Amino acid sequence: MTTLLVIAKQPLPGRVKTRLTPPFSPAEAASLAEAALADTLTAAARIPADRHVLVLDGEPGPWLPPGFVVVPQVRGGLDVRxxxxxxxxxxxxxxxxxxxxxxxxxxxxxxLRGDGHDAWFGPAADGGFWALGLTAPDPALLLGVPMSRPDTGAVQYARLRAAGLRIGALPVLRDVDTADDARRVAAEAPGTRFARLHTELTAGTGVGAPSAAGPGPGVSA
Known part of the structure; x- marks a missing residue:
């Protein structure tokens, strides 16, 4: 039985995307997080998996499409969750x-097809990772991996290699942590809810201009 997991946090002001403030307000940052989550879930729902599961910190909202089982995140660090x-x-x-x-x-x-691999790894541009697939899920492959650091992805990948897994590569993607990330991702995916909202929020403000912001953490929830 194949499972598509999305790990997420309820998009509430002050709880999500705090590194977007400033230049965005907490409410605007939360609305961008909600748009990103809605886009992610819409794409995930179209993946042919036996189960679609949202692993959620918080409560589901109108952004949740049908077909998902919602389970709460456990307590602990991100590696534990x-x-x-x-x-x-x-x-x-x-x-x-x-x-x-x-x-x-x-x-x-x-x-999710496998294609002869034991694991799939999607590195993030900030040094973390945005996707991890395991043919035989083993929690030990994640426990103890330091999260939200520039070397998180490298450590996680090394853990998979040390286990002798055949690893398939997904492309490097940029996740949204900073205003510069938001600008770049919106430009890459102009047809998304995220991009449309970003355009509305930044029109005439200069917020969408390039910046020298540094990298953020990787997968977060």
């Missing part, structure tokens, strides 16, 4: 975060 999500899967599973509204079903499909 990711490990617990995989532990609840009885077969191949692919986990993604809520920060990559530019994903498409075509991008994700190979990771």
């Amino acid at each position: 990711l490990a617990a999500a995989f532990a609840a899967c009885a077969g191949p599973a692919l986990l993604i975060g809520m920060d990559t509204p530019q994903i498409t079903p075509e991008l994700l499909a190979p990771a």
